[in-house]
Amino acid sequence: MSSAQATKNCITLKGSAQIIVEYLKYGIHSILFQRGIYPAENFDSTQQYGLTILMSKDPKITTFLQNVLSQTEEWLSKNMINKISMVITNAHSKEVLECWDFKMQAENGDNQAADPSQRTSSKDQTRIQNEIRDVMRQISATVSYLPLLDCICTFDVMIHTLDNTELPAKWDETGAIVIQNAQAVQLRSFSTGLHKVETVVNYKMST
C-alpha cells in the first residue's frame, strides 16, 4: 500500500524528459502561431495545461518537430542538453530575427543518487503543470512587446549538447547564431525536480 503511494508521485529522469518535451512541443507550436510565422488557418486549437493552444496542422512542420523532439527526449533523459534554441529567421535574407532559448539545468531531485537514472522527484504533477501554464501564458503575452516579423519567416531548432555527444544520422552540427542589436527577456521558469527549464526570448531591436 505504502509502496504504491510512493510510486504514484514519483518522477523519473525519463518522465521528466517527457514532461519537458511536451512543454517544448506546445511551446514551439504556440510561438509559431502567436508570432504569426505561418498562416493562422493552418492551426487547430487543443486544450492543454488548462489553456487553449493552437497547434500547426502542416504535416511538414509536425513531422519536423516530431523528429527533433523525439531525439531531444532521448538526450534529455541522459542529461546531455544544455540548451535548446528555437531560431526564427527571415526566409529570404537568412537573417536571424528572434531566438527562443530553453535552458536546461539538471537538478538532483530528492535522493541524490550518484547514478542520474536512479534519481527521482516527488514534485506534484499538478504543480509542474501550473508552472508550465504560467510560462505558456507569458509566451502568448510576448506579442505585446516583441517586434512585428514583417517578412516570410522560417524556423529551426538547435540543440546545444555536451561535447561528447554523438551525431545521429540526419543531424548536422552548426555554429552559434548571433542576433544583431539583441534584447533579452526572461520568462518564468519551471522545474520538474530533475530538470529546471528557463525560457528566454532574444529578439532584434527594431531601430
Next chain:
Amino acid sequence: MSQFNFVSDLQNALIMDGETRGPAPRWKKKMEASLNGSQNTTRSVLSVSYNTSFSGVQAPTKTPGKSSEGKTKKSTTTPTKTPGGGDRFIPNRAATNFELAHFLVNKDSGEKSDEENDKATTSNTNTNSNETNVQASAHKGERQKLISEVAQVAGDSKGGRILCYQNKAPAAPESHTNPLKVVYSIKTPISTKSGSRYIPTTSERILDAPDFINDYYLNLMDWSGDNIVAVALGSCVYLWNAASGNIEQLTEFEEGDYAGSLSWIQEGQILAIGNSTGAVELWDCSKVKRLRVMDGHSARVGSLAWNSFLVSSGSRDGTIIHHDVRSREHKISSLAGHSQEVCGLKWSTDFKYLASGGNDNLVNVWSLAGSGVGTASEALHKFNEHQAAVRALAWCPWQPSTLASGGGTADRCIKFWNVNNGSLIKSVDSKSQVCSLLFSRHYKELISAHGFANNQLTIWKYPTMVKQADLTGHTSRVLQMAMSPDGSTVISAGADETLRLWNCFAPDPLAAKKSASVNSKAKQSVFRQSIR
C-alpha cells in the same frame, strides 16, 4: 616633455570614463551585495538595454510587500518569478555572465590602451586635444561593439556542440502576411453605424447590344483602364468609349467565325481576342491594327487573362496556354488540368496565382512558376466542390489569397477559397446560376450576376455575405460584368441583348462631401489671394 605626460593623462582619463565615473557597475554591486549576504539582488530589475552605457539609476531590487522568508523558500523552485505574481516583461541581463564579460572587456581594452599610448608617444609630437577626442570617440565605439560581442559570447560560453536536424521546416507560403500586422498598423476603427448605404437599383444607362451571343462559356465584354468597353456582337468586335460615347468597329470575322473572348491588357490599348478557330489575336486599338496572331489551341478560346506581358488563354479543348506576347516563340507552357472547356480564367490581384474554372465543374489554382514566367504545370489546388460548370471567378483585392467562384445552374453556389491552404472558407447558395463575380474596390462588397429566375445582379457584403441589394432590369440572364476603371460603375451584358450600366459602387457621398468642402475651401483661399 611635460606635454606628452599631459596627453597621456588626458587619454587615460577619457578611456577610463566608462568604468570610473558614475555609479559602480552593476556586477560590482551585485558582488558586494552577495558578499553582504542579501539574497534579493539576484532578481535585480534592469531597465537598460545592451547597448546603452552603464550609467543609470539602479532600480530598487526588491518590490515591497513580500516577506523575505517567503521568497527564500520559493527561490529554490522559481527564482525568476515576478513578485506579486504579475506578468511583467522587463528586458534583463540575467542571461549574461557578467564576471566573465567584464574580464574579457577589461583584458582587451587594457591591451588596446597600451598600444594607443605607445602610438601617441612615438608618432605624433604635436597631438592636439582635437585629435585625442576623435581617438577617444573611436575607442568608445569599438568598446561598445566589444561589449555587445562579449555579452553574447559570455552567455554561450559553456562549450559543447550545437546540433540541428537536417530536414528543415518549410517557410511560410509566399503570399502569407503576418496577421499581427493589423495590431501594428494604425487605422480608424470601423464605424459602428449600420452597413447599409444607398444603392441605386435601376440602371443608369442602357445600351443596345444586338446579336450578343447567348453562350455561357464565352467572355464577350471587357472594360479597359483607358475607359473603353470592348464588346463582341455576332461576328464583330466593337469599342465603346465610355467617356465620349463614341462607337467604333474594331474588326469583323469571316462568315461562321466569331470572337470567343475579349480581354484588355492592364494598362494601355492592347486588346486580346480569342476567336472560334483557337487563335489569340492582339489588337492595338489606338491604331485599329492587328499586331499578331498566336495559335496553339485546337478549339475555340473562351477565356483570357493578362499578367503584364503574359496572356493566358483557356480553350474548349481543356487546355490553358501561357503566351509571351513579346517573343517569337510565344507559347511558354500548356496546362492540362481540365477535361472540358475552360470558361473562367483570372490572375490574382497580386499575380501570384491563376484560377481557372471549367465545364468539368473544377476550379484549379495554379501558382506562379519558379522562373516567374507562367505557372507550374501541376495545379496547386483542385477544388471539386462545385456541382456545375464554373465560369464566375474573382480574387479579393484586399485579401490576395481569397478566391471567389460561382457555379452554374445545377450548383448556384458562391464559394470562397483560401488558396494558401486550399480550404473552403464559405459557401453561399445564391438560388440562381452565377455567371459573373466582381469585388468592389471601394466597399467590402461583391457583386454577382445571375440568370433564371430574376436575371438580377446581387450586391453582397463580404465576408458576412448579407445581401445588400438586387439590381433588376435585365429580361434574360446576365452573362458578363465588367468594372469601370474608377471602380464606381459596373457594366452588365445580358442575353436580352442589352448592356446596362449600374452606378452601384459610387464612393460614399459623405466622403465625397468632405473632399468637396476641402476643395471649396481651397478655392476660396485662392480667390482671396487673387483679390489681393
